[in-house]
Amino acid sequence: SPPTLVCRVLCNGQGSHHLVAYVVAAHEPAPTVSELRGFLEEKLPEYMVPSAFVLLDAIPLTPHGKVDRRALPAPDGTRPELNKPFVAPRTPTEKLLAEIWAQVLGVEPIRVQDNFFDLGGHSLLATQVVSRIREAFQVELPLRRLFEVPTVAGLAESIEVAHSAGQNLLAPPILPVPRDGNLPLSFAQQRLWFLDQLMPGCAYNSPGAFRIESSIDVALAERIVNEIVRRHEVLRTTFRSIEGQPVQVIAPVLTLPVAVVDLGNLPEPKREAEVRRLASEEAQRPFDLAQGPLLRVTLLRLGDQEHVFLVTMHHIISDGWSIGVFIREAVALYGAFSNGAPSTLPDLPIQYADFAVWQRESLQGEVLEGQLGYWRQQLADISVLPLLTDRPRPAVQTTQGKRQSVALPETLSEALKALSRQEGATLFMTLLAAFKILLHRYTSQDDLVIGTPIANRNRLEIDGLIGFFVNTLVLRTDLSGNPSFRELLRQVREVCLGAYARQDLPFERLVEELHLERDLSRNPLFQVMFVLQNASLRAVDLPGLTLSPVEGDSETAHFDLTLVVVDADQELTVSFVYNTDLFEAATIARMLGHFQILLEAMVADHEQDVVGVVGDAVGDQVRPDAGTIMTQFTFDGMQFRTDIAALARLMTDAGLIVLTAFISPFRAERDMVRA
Numbered sequence: 001s002p003p004t005l006v007c008r009v010l011c012n013g014q015g016s017h018h019l020v021a022y023v024v025a026a027h028e029p030a031p032t033v034s035e036l037r038g039f040l041e042e043k044l045p046e047y048m049v050p051s052a053f054v055l056l057d058a059i060p061l062t063p064h065g066k067v068d069r070r071a072l073p074a075p076d077g078t079r080p081e082l083n084k085p086f087v088a089p090r091t092p093t094e095k096l097l098a099e100i101w102a103q104v105l106g107v108e109p110i111r112v113q114d115n116f117f118d119l120g121g122h123s124l125l126a127t128q129v130v131s132r133i134r135e136a137f138q139v140e141l142p143l144r145r146l147f148e149v150p151t152v153a154g155l156a157e158s159i160e161v162a163h164s165a166g167q168n169l170l171a172p173p174i175l176p177v178p179r180d181g182n183l184p185l186s187f188a189q190q191r192l193w194f195l196d197q198l199m200p201g202c203a204y205n206s207p208g209a210f211r212i213e214s215s216i217d218v219a220l221a222e223r224i225v226n227e228i229v230r231r232h233e234v235l236r237t238t239f240r241s242i243e244g245q246p247v248q249v250i251a252p253v254l255t256l257p258v259a260v261v262d263l264g265n266l267p268e269p270k271r272e273a274e275v276r277r278l279a280s281e282e283a284q285r286p287f288d289l290a291q292g293p294l295l296r297v298t299l300l301r302l303g304d305q306e307h308v309f310l311v312t313m314h315h316i317i318s319d320g321w322s323i324g325v326f327i328r329e330a331v332a333l334y335g336a337f338s339n340g341a342p343s344t345l346p347d348l349p350i351q352y353a354d355f356a357v358w359q360r361e362s363l364q365g366e367v368l369e370g371q372l373g374y375w376r377q378q379l380a381d382i383s384v385l386p387l388l389t390d391r392p393r394p395a396v397q398t399t400q401g402k403r404q405s406v407a408l409p410e411t412l413s414e415a416l417k418a419l420s421r422q423e424g425a426t427l428f429m430t431l432l433a434a435f436k437i438l439l440h441r442y443t444s445q446d447d448l449v450i451g452t453p454i455a456n457r458n459r460l461e462i463d464g465l466i467g468f469f470v471n472t473l474v475l476r477t478d479l480s481g482n483p484s485f486r487e488l489l490r491q492v493r494e495v496c497l498g499a500y501a502r503q504d505l506p507f508e509r510l511v512e513e514l515h516l517e518r519d520l521s522r523n524p525l526f527q528v529m530f531v532l533q534n535a536s537l538r539a540v541d542l543p544g545l546t547l548s549p550v551e552g553d554s555e556t557a558h559f560d561l562t563l564v565v566v567d568a569d570q571e572l573t574v575s576f577v578y579n580t581d582l583f584e585a586a587t588i589a590r591m592l593g594h595f596q597i598l599l600e601a602m603v604a605d606h607e608q609d610v611v612g613v614v615g616d617a618v619g620d621q622v623r624p625d626a627g628t629i630m631t632q633f634t635f636d637g638m639q640f641r642t643d644i645a646a647l648a649r650l651m652t653d654a655g656l657i658v659l660t661a662f663i664s665p666f667r668a669e670r671d672m673v674r675a
Helices: 034-041 092-105 125-135 143-148 152-164 189-197 220-232 267-286 320-337 354-363 365-378 412-421 426-441 485-501 507-514 587-605 610-622
Strands: 002-010 017-022 051-057 203-213 238-243 247-251 258-261 294-301 304-316 400-405 447-454 471-478 526-535 541-542 545-549 561-566 573-577 632-634 638-643 649-653 656-660
Touching: 002 526, 017 034, 017 365, 092 125, 125 189, 125 485, 143 485, 152 238, 189 247, 189 507, 203 267, 203 320, 220 294, 220 320, 238 526, 247 294, 247 354, 267 294, 267 304, 304 320, 320 545, 365 485, 400 587, 412 573, 412 587, 426 447, 426 471, 426 485, 426 526, 426 561, 426 587, 471 485, 471 507, 573 587, 638 656
Parallel strands: 017 051, 258 294, 447 526, 526 561
Antiparallel strands: 002 017, 203 304, 203 545, 238 247, 294 304, 400 573, 447 471, 541 545, 561 573, 632 638, 649 656
16 A cells, blocks of 8 residues: 655745645655655646655544644754755855855855745845845846856856946945935935825825734833934934925924723723724824824733733834834843843944935936836836726715735645746746736636835945835736636746846835826726735744734735735735725626636646636636626726616616616627717
C-alpha cells in the first residue's frame, strides 16, 4: 500500500510560506526525502511539490477522526526547504547582499542560489532591497533587475557589472533644509490640501485601532505619544495659505492629551458594539488642516487588563506605513520608559519637510520629462471604465462605503502563491490579472485601467519617517485577442515593472500634466482600485503587554470599488470596499463569489484563455436566468442595466423615458430600449 501523505502550509513568521509534506511510511525501510520529491515531481507541477518532508509514525488526529493540523510538528531547522546542497556566499558582494536579504526577509541562512520570491519576497520587499543596495553599494539598480535575476549570485553579478559600467547614483541624497522660510508641501500633500479646500470637512484620515491586554498607565501613554510627536515634525505640522499657496507650518512644541473613554460598566456584547461604533466615529471625524493638531489618540478602557488604542491621523501627514512606524516606536518606548530607561530610538537624520523640498527639487528637467513621457504614452486615449451601477451616479462624488469579505481556503491561497512563483510573478501581479478578468466579464471592455497604491519608500532615509509618502500607480492592460491567463500575467508583469520604475512621479503631478477635464462625480484616470496588504502589523507580545491590530467595521469609499486582499496567517482574505451610493450589497456579494470561483478555475488550469477561464468559472452564474431579457440603456447621461420584466412603469414625456426598475450589474446580449 502507498504511504500516507498530508500537506500543510507553514509560515516562518516573516511572511514566507512553505508547503510541507507529512509522511507515514506503509512499510520499512521508509522512502528517502529525495525519493519522495522525485516521485512527486513526476506527478505534479513544480509549484505543488512540497519544499520539505517530515516522516511520522502516525498522523495526529482530532477526537472526531480528522487530521489535527495544529499537532503536526514544524520541520527541523530554520529553513524547511534546505534539502538541497548549501552554497554559502563567496564574494564580498554576495556576502553583503545576503545580509541585506536576511534583514529584509527575516530568513537565514541565505544561499547564493536562493530565489528571492521563493523566500517570501514580494514587490514591497523588493523595493526595500533595492533601496538598501543603493545605500550599501552606491549604485542605481532598477527594480526590474531583481525580477530578472532573483538569486544572490545573479544579483551580485549585476551589481558588479553596474559598478564597472559606472552606473553611479543618479538622484541626490535627501538632506535637511533650513526652517527659516516657507516650506512647500509635497505633491501628494498639495492635492489633499486642494481637496480639503473644495470639500471642507471631508474625513481623509489614516486610522489605526489596537487591542491591548495589559493595565495602562495613562500618564505613561501620554509620555510615549508626545515623545513620538517630538521626534516627527510632521505630527506638529499644520497647513496654511500664504498669498494663495499652501505652506507647512511646524510648531516647535506640541503636547497631546490621550483621551480616555471608560466602557467597563457596559455588558460585554454592548461593550464590543460600542468599541466598533466609537472606532468608526473617530476614524471619520474630520480635522482642521489650518488649526490642527492632525493627530488624535484615544484609549477605550474595557477592563483593568483590556483596552483599545485608537490612533487617527489626517492622511496629509500619514499613510498606512506611518501607522506601523508609530506603533513600533510606541512599543520600543514602552519597553524603555516602563523600566525607567531613556528612549533607545535613534535620532531621525531628516524630516518629512526635507523630503518635500527634495522631491520638488529633484523631480524636474530630464528626470521629470523621462517619467512623464512614459506615462503620457501608457495612458494615451484612456476611457472611463463602464462598470454599471445599481444606482445613478451622484453629480458630486460621495465616500459612503461598506466592506464585504471572504477568507480563501488555505489550499487556494498557497496555490496562488505557488503559481506566482512558477510564473516569475508576484502574488500582487497574479491577483491583479485575475481582477482584470473579472472586470472584463462585468464590463465587456478590453482596455482596463486600475489604480493601486505603492508605499514609495524606495529610499533608505525615509523608511522610518511618519508622513504621506504613498503614491498611486495607474496600471493599464489590454485583454483584446482573448489571451491565455499566462499571456495576460506576462503583460501585467511588464506593466507593473514599468510602473514601479516610474513610481517617483506623483500621481497628482501626472493628473496635472495630462490636463484631464475635471469631473466632480469621479476620480481622475480610474474609478477602481486594487490593494494587496502583505505588510500588515502583527501582534506584539512583550513582558506584561500584548498588542494586536483590530479590524474596523466601517469604511470610507474613495473609489467606486476597491479590491483589498490581505495576506496574513497563511491565508488570503479578499474584500470589496464599495460606494453604497452606487452599489447594492447583493451585487457586491455576487461579485465576491465570482472572484473566488474565478481564482479556483485559474489555479486549476492557467493555460486557458480569458474567455475559457471566465466561461468555466462564472459564466453560467453571471448570465441572467433563462427567459430573462436584459437591456442596457442610457438615461440622462447615465448607463443602466436592467431586466425588462422588472420594469414597473414606462412613461414617455418629451422624448424622455422614466423608469422604475431593478438594476443589475451583469451584462448579456445588448438590446437597446428606444422610446
